[in-house]
Amino acid sequence: MLRFTIHRILHVIPTLIAISIISFFIIQLPPGDFLTTQIASLEAQGESLDPAQLEALRVRYGIGEPFWVQYWKWISNIVLHGDFGLSFQYQRPVGGLISERLGLTVLLGLTTLVLTWAIALPAGVISAIRQHSAADYTISVLGFVALAVPNFLAALALAYIGFRFFGQSVGGLFSPEYVNAPWSLDRVLDLFGHLWIPVVVIALAGTAGIIRTTRANMLDELHKPYVTTARAKGLPEGRIIRKYPLRIALNPFVSTAGWNIPQIFDGEVIVATVLALGTTGPLLLGALRSQDMYLAGGIILIVAVLTVVGTFISDLLLAAVDPRVRFGKA
């Protein structure tokens, strides 16, 4: 197990380096930079900037230097000092801006993951043990539809329902009276009252794939001789399912948990934008639009790192659950 862990850690490091380079490359791509965008908008308002002041800003932000110099400045500050740079738009450190919102993003992500599993696992198992039944077909069709509805559409529809029939305030994660209130039980309840829409929307899109995997795995296992043996011994059917095939069919849950994280984040960006939630998604979208490159790069980097770490943890869990993985046999 230790060997496997070390081996995996050695794999993670080059991945992280590559991801940081890609993140930085992406935010460098748009033509022009934040300063030119700013100057253009100032000139559109009839103002002009002093060239000396402009030059000072250029030096301060390191704009105009070669790619690798800028990248090195950026990444070494992050790794050595935990300094993600300054957001041009907000004139505040990027680290602070992100950490304010990251908590809610993680909360949203974890709740979504739990709900996805809570729906997908029973659904997959039921459609496998009752293959070709009405329940099986219903689950399959619903899964297809959930996969096909763009998540912003689902968010809009649910928000409309919440607004029309439950009189909920639309947008945001808190009712107006709780936005700036200190944490209390009422505020937490209010949060969960608003959280269900984004969670349901993002979770539904993710369930379809997992249901299909679970179903296929269960079907493979259900016809194996050990199940027949257990049945011949007279074990109750429910116990057979729980004790044997289900355990093996659970493996993909552990191993795909890491792959689910990017998908959840993708859903979060769109749904949070539609519902105006205070998470990192809308912040990223705004940053990309105004070419606030350190803010955008910081968010992409953090999310990608979280994903890699998540995948790493799920690989370790899988190795712990299934010894075949540890020895490279499966």
Place this chain on the structure above:
Amino acid sequence: MVQPQLPQATPDDEAGTTADLATETGRSSRDVASASQRRLIWWRFRKHRLAMVGLVLLVAMYVVAAFAGFFAPFSTTTYSGEHAYHPPQVPRFSLQEGLFVHPTTGHTDPETLAPVFTPDESEHVHLRFFVHGDSYRLLGLVETDIHLFGPSEPGERWYPLGADRTGADLLSKIIYGSQISLSIGLVGVAISLLLGLLLGGISGYFGGTVDAVLQRVIELFMSIPTLPLWLGLAASVPPQWGPVPTYLMITVILSLLGWTSLARVIRGRLLQIRDEDYVLAATLDGVPTTRIIFRHMVPAFTSHIIATVSLAVPAMILSETALSFLGLGLRSPAVSWGVLLQDAQNVNVIATAPWLLLPGVAVVLAVVAFNFVGDGLRDSADPYGKRST
């Protein structure tokens, strides 16, 4: 109560499978034994009812998209400002007038500021087949002004699915939008497939170090959330570009990140087929490598590739819709389903004009149809294999 299931016998011998196929497709075993692979796949596909429904739906959608000008009652550029957010008009029927709707005049309610439309009961807009209307070029070639169905007098307005913010007919826009939305998936997947075939093929055929490096690269791509990457790349497309270059750029961006899963599937299949007995037999007979690849290996996995591709198209359609919806994909005056949905950005607009969500229904229909077809193809791709459902 859970019914215990008996383990099913899975015959491996040729005769058994042929008999299975015969009962499954309802044909004599002699037919099955002499039918070509393509025919077997088609027989099995036809048995998949949902897939057939999906196929019919898709063919219909692509026909409508190809002849958009003919099927749409109006062009995308004609609008009537006073009919902004006009609700859908259901045609009525009477023996004297045939199919008709009443023309309406719009004004804003002074108290609620909501648009109000009052129909003029004395006037009739007659709806007929094959009417003259806005001119368009059929398939980009033939200049004509014949429309399948619409108001009999050119210049009259009719809103079968309501009007958008500018007072243009939403149905016409959805039909024209399908041209971009339905083709972007195909073009994008074609580029992804090219990349996937090349890299997956190299990876699977050579194996060893090349394979290991390519697999690491693929894993790297798969571990990054795609949407921020798309957003970042799409933000770099200059806004002043015309619709056609933007369209091409967005397609390239979508496929640059979409090839990874295709490459994995192709590599997996290649590795599997490389070890088959008939490939070994061909090698021992001294068949040249290129002939082995194209004559013996490629036909064995084309059906799987087609199935995978048809499952990749809907993902691309959804991505284009999401990007355009967020304002980073295509921009108007280009008309795609995602661009149309930009109008439905917030709940207040939807509360006054719920029909603005209809382009979303078109997206869902197209994606479900593609998924059904892809699923059916995946099941029938290997006619001698066990049925996976």
